[in-house]
Amino acid sequence: MDALKSECWFRCEQSQPTSTHIDLRDLESYVARGRASTSSAELSNGRQIVSVSVKDASQGDVNSLPCGARSLLIEEGTGAIVCRGINKFFDISEVSDAWLSDPALWANSVNLVWAVRKMAGFVVTVFSLDGIHLEVMSKHVLAGPHVDAAHQLLAKLDNARRALMASDLFSWGACASFECIWRAEDHQHPVLEADVFDAQLVLIAVLKRTQLREESVGFAAMATIAAKWSVRSAPAVVLQNSAALHDVMAAAETWKSVYPLFTECPILAEGFVVLIEVAAGQAGRPHAESLPWCCPIRLKLKTPKYVVLRAFRSLVMGDSNPPMYLYHQGFLGWLTANTAVEEIRTMMADVGVSRLSDQFEAALHAKARTRYRDASETVGRALAQLQDISARAANPRGHCRLFVLVLCGLPGAGKTTVSKALLKMFSADSTNSSLHFMVHVSRDAVSRDVGLKHGIDDNSSKHKQRRLRALVHQELCDEMRDVARLSQEGQLSGLLVFDACNATRASRQAWRRCFPSSLEGYQIVYVDCPDASISAQRAADRDDHEVLHNAAEAQHALYTVRKKFQPPTAEEACWYVDTNTHAAEAAAFEIQRRLIQQLTARQEREGSIAGRPSASTVGPPPAMTVASVRAQLQQSHATLLQSLLGVPESTAAQLKDVASFLALKRKAKFCSLQVRLCCSAKSLRAIAADVLFAALCPSLRATEAPASSLVTAGRRLVRQVAAALWGNASSAAESTGVAGTIARGHLKWLRGWLLHGKAVKAPSDIAAALQERFEGEASRPHVTLLHGGATTASSVEDAMHKYLAAEGFEAGEEVVVRVKSLLLDRHAICFGVALSSGQALQGVAAPAAKRKPVPLHITVATVDGTAAVHAGDMFASFERWESENAVLLARQQTPQQQVNRSQHKFHNFVEFQLITEVELQGVVELHLQ
Secondary structure: OHHHHHHHOOHHHHHOOOOOEOOHHHHHHHHHOOOEEEEEEEOOOOOEEEEEEEOHHHOOOOOOOOOOEOOEEEOOOOOEEEEEOOEOOEEHHHOOOHHHHOHHHHOOOOEEEEEEEEOOOEEEEEEOOOOOOOEEEEOOEOOOHHHHHHHHHHHOOOHHHHHHHHHHHHHHOEEEEEEEEOOOOOOOOOOOOOHHHOOEEEEEEEEEOOOOOOOEEOHHHHHHHHHHHOOEEOOEEEOOOHHHHHHHHHHOOOOOOEOOOOOOOOEOOOEEEEEEEEEOOOOOOHHHOOOOEEEEEEEEEEOHHHHHHHHHHHHHHOOOOOOOOHHHHHHHHHHHHHOOHHHHHHHHHHHOHHHHHHHHHHHHHOOOOOOOOOOOOOHHHHHHHHHHHHHHHHOOOOEEEEEEEEEEOOOOOOHHHHHHHHHHHHHHOOOOOOOOEEEEEEHHHHHHHHHHHHOOOOOOOHHHHHHHHHHHHHHHHHHHHHHHHHHHHHOOOEEEEEEOOOOOHHHHHHHHHHOOOEEEEEEEEEEEOOOHHHHHHHHHHOOOOOOOOOHHHHHHHHHHHHHHOOOOOHHHOOEEEEOOOOOHHHHHHHHHHHHHHHHHHHHHHHHHHHOOOOOOOOOOOOEEOHHHHHHHHHHHHHHHHHHHHOOOHHHHHHHHHHHHHHHHOOOOOEEEEEEEEOOOHHHHHHHHHHHHHHHHOHHHHHHHOOOOOHHHHHHHHHHHHHHHHHOOHHHHOOOOOOOEEEEEEOOOOHHHHHHOOOOOOOHHHHHHHHHHHOOEOOOOOEEEEEEEEEOOOHHHHHHHHHHHHHHOOOOOOEEEEEEEEEEEOOOEEEEEEEEOOOOOEOEEOOOOOOOOOOEOEEEEEEOOOOOOOHHHHHHHHHHHHHHHHHHHHHHHHOOOOOOOOOOOOOOOOEEEEEEEEEEEEEEEEEEEO
């Protein structure tokens, strides 16, 4: 259970479980990195508060998220929690499997395990701040269609029940989380809930409203509380043991998921929530002692139908780039037979994916006994296969009969030689083989092919080299998923040998996420050559290597990998192979022996459970390439779709292209009006480095760079910018001589944070430190003049033309940008600028948008993960931080004032007003994104 808690419980909540405040500094840092946002909100009584919205990708960040609540309202300035909603439901595939076999899970005195029906609706949080009135929050907003729908359903209750709900929640210091089920209002939900639950609020949790750590009332009390309020509680059963838990998981594996213990409605829509209630460990509030409080862990177990249809909706609507399932191609084939591709999105929005899917399946059921010419199956059997294959692919816990060998070791240890020898042995063994196919995936081969495809080699820039590594990683993930897909869809037993250095434990375990959670096996094989001279010689002698073309490159690769290589530990339970004392064939034979032994034992065990003997394939397994795996998948899909829709195999193959077309065709692009600067990011960094050098090392600057006139400084800057543009490195290294005075903030933090206390002798030392801290930079330095919106909106185009006319600009016109200030914090560097015409603020294409004017600026560089909008927000943030720093300084200087330094710290930032304004040339352009 400890592992599960560490994966699902948020560190900040557990470190201060009874706190009623959010750490505003942590929240500001999170917002600065683009992982969350804040906005003003208004309660029904007019009280102004702050709503916190966390991006979907960061809602499971248990290590850094200041609070795990998906809905969160706080007081501005203090961070006091007004209302916190329910925490994230972790997908069961997002956590490791160790908890499933942990006997501590069933320690009834400590834990209680429930299977709760996951209602197909939207979550709302209901609370009261006075015991009389009810407030409703949907995720991070207090208004909108979901809030309106919840108010309408609350209005169905009589006044006495609503008053009782408000009184109870206020006296308990709690809020209530409901699933709002309304098929008519929520018709775009991937699956629609059963009629018996329609147009109702379904109670799923009651939790402490203002406490940082989530504590909820035990689910055993939900039915009683729900009845008291005249609402329904979510169906749920207590799970007594691991067998009952496995029954729940098995119920969610098929396309038509059914759980008989939910007697009122056993057919599942969205799936289950596995709710684990852990004793809170401390008493509740005095007025709430009668309620059984606990610390919950919620794991979502989604039905395959929900997963597939949600992905299809995202694919069509352009919301994201989800996995593509075979069901999508069949569904699209049926839709495009009667509807133009361009109209599918409109139909999806009007009708909803769930109802369209029902129509699709009903149309095929009506032809169930039809067999098209040259088809291999009837329509009914083809539909059943389509659902079955898609369900297996969408179920992360479904069993995949694939054995994965992950090789690791230094370059020259013999990994590739052993891999090839192993596959050759299996191919030659025609007796008692239990494998249907084998695949060898080599990272070096993939790196070579991807590099050739994108034109990236050893002579390319560091940026392109980083991009190549990302592209190679993505291609390897795709190849592994395709191999697993062949095994899973065809229920074939396969062997995948992954040949790479896999230097760290993290990298060896990371590949596991490419496969379903239940594999035939996932085994690390450590190929070692203890004699370093032999491995070095092997690496140097190879003349046919995919990426190492000579001995020098081989030696460099060996040196680089050896520095970071982490030999597998006992916990990884690896198979060890010594190629120093054993030939490659002998090492491969030992791996084959252990592999066959493990496969045979598992099959005999499964055969005895099923009451049938273990089976073996006929003949040796073929060695397949990834290309042949993909070709086989495409052929089998085309054959099935031909039986389903009666279309030729060539047409069936094109359905995947239609799906790709929809995935790429987003709702709309976004546009902005920019001044593209005629200088490089490197030249802008150089100016920033000079300003910081002058501030941090004034004595050095005085001796190295005597005072110069504005004209001299300007000429020096022009030479520096020109050098950056034309690639003259020696000239580019010349100091610009630009300096500034501190307008806001301070320098106390900068030397330690940026320079780590190291001595600085020249601006180049500052530039190197900035490069190390701030890796991200704009590929094309620019100043955004006007934020636009969707290019399809005429209002945006009108705003662009009006702005150009008002400012007297034309697209393509050259303008002068004056750099006036430098802003720096732990997340970004930017310059405050103004146009020669005096324009200093960005325009906004949508005047109705609630957005404060943003000063014109140039984003010079950012820390990885920082949102692009952070630079524009620095101006307002610095103004607020300067005021808060002044207040804190005054408190520290007051003898009677106690200051808790762990809770009140100075903001670290600095803003310089440039002594010498720098002029840059630019061109006005319309930028599409």
